[in-house]
Structure formats: structure tokens, C-alpha cells
Amino acid sequence: MARSVIKTYLxxxxxxxxxxxxxxxxxxxxxxxxxxxxxxxxxxxxxxxxKQIKLYKRTLEYxxxxxxxxxxxxxDLEVIGYCSIKDSEFEKEFNEFKNVMVNLGSKKINSNDLDxxxxxxxxxxxxxxxxxxxxxxxxxxxxxxxxxxxxxxxxQKKNDHGNWDYACGIYFPIDLQ
Numbered sequence: 001m002a003r004s005v006i007k008t009y010l011x012x013x014x015x016x017x018x019x020x021x022x023x024x025x026x027x028x029x030x031x032x033x034x035x036x037x038x039x040x041x042x043x044x045x046x047x048x049x050x051k052q053i054k055l056y057k058r059t060l061e062y063x064x065x066x067x068x069x070x071x072x073x074x075x076d077l078e079v080i081g082y083c084s085i086k087d088s089e090f091e092k093e094f095n096e097f098k099n100v101m102v103n104l105g106s107k108k109i110n111s112n113d114l115d116x117x118x119x120x121x122x123x124x125x126x127x128x129x130x131x132x133x134x135x136x137x138x139x140x141x142x143x144x145x146x147x148x149x150x151x152x153x154x155x156q157k158k159n160d161h162g163n164w165d166y167a168c169g170i171y172f173p174i175d176l177q
Contacts, residue, residue: 058106062104139158
């Protein structure tokens with residue numbers, strides 16, 4: 001009798017241990033960017049003349065300065081350079097992004113999935129770039145960028161060949177930085 005009770009407890013302990021192990025492996029995968037998100041990061045700096053871009057190892061979580069996007073109409077935002085968005089669906093995707101951006105969390109960036117010009121850094125400093133997780137909504141991708149020079153929202157659009165191209169950049173006012 002005592003032997004079967006011990007055996008039952010050992011089996012239950014093994015099942016519990018294995019289930020926790022599988023849960024840990026699953027949660028680890030969820031906290032990393034996927035391959036498509038890494039492709040988006042690569043495309044943001046595709047034409048950058050910099051030989052080396054230092055990038056913080058984790059994505060930005062939602063921060064209060066990002067909320068500026070929620071309180072402002074797209075037409076009133078300060079657009080950086082040329083904005084190639086002429087899609088009537090964009091306003092719908094932009095509004096959807098404004099609703100889900102509060103869910104941005106810190107995720108691991110895998111240096112193996114980035115171009116060789118990126119150097120992933122463990123320590124955040126003034127010369128290290130920080131990005132939010134690229135959020136994909138239909139054919140658009142939205143990601144916040146935080147650098148020594150300022151803060152912005154970068155918008156990419158997927159082209160007919162499945163590549164991500166620059167669509168628009170939105171600069172944040174200096175008083176939010």
C-alpha cells in the first residue's frame with residue numbers, strides 16, 4: 001500500500017514537472033520576436049549608410065510618450081520626410097494600431113535573424129537604438145523608435161513581392177521626449 005502511494009506521488013510530481021517545463025518553453029517562444037518581425041527591423045535600416053547599428057536586446061514596452069499617437073489625428077501629426085501612404089484602408093489600420101499599441105511588451109531580439117550591420121547590445125545607452133515590437137496589421141507594420149536623436153513611429157507597408165518598404169515616419173514633439 002505504501003509503495004503504491006509513493007509511486008502515485010512520484011507520477012504526479014513527474015507530470016507536474018513536465019507540464020511546467022513545457023509551459024516554460026512555450027512562454028519563452030512567445031517572448032521573442034518572430035522571423036517576420038525581424039525582417040521588418042532589417043527593412044527599416046535597409047538603406048542606412050551606417051556600417052554598424054547598435055540595437056538594444058529587448059523591444060520597448062508601451063511607454064507614456066507613445067500615447068501621443070492615441071490622442072492625435074493622423075493629419076495633425078508631424079510626418080518625417082515623404083509619406084507614401086495613399087491607401088484608403090490605412091486610416092482603419094492606423095486606428096486599430098492605436099487601440100492595440102498599449103499591449104506592446106518587452107520581447108527578445110535575436111541577433112541571428114538580423115543583418116550583420118546590427119550589433120545587439122545588452123546595456124542601453126545613448127548610442128544604442130531601442131525599437132518596439134513591430135506590430136503587423138494587414139499589410140502595415142508599426143514600430144516605435146527611440147534613439148539619442150529623438151522618438152518616432154515608423155510605418156512600413158508590405159509590397160507585392162512580400163518585402164517591407166518605408167511608408168511613413170511620424171516624429172514626436174520634443175516636449176514628449
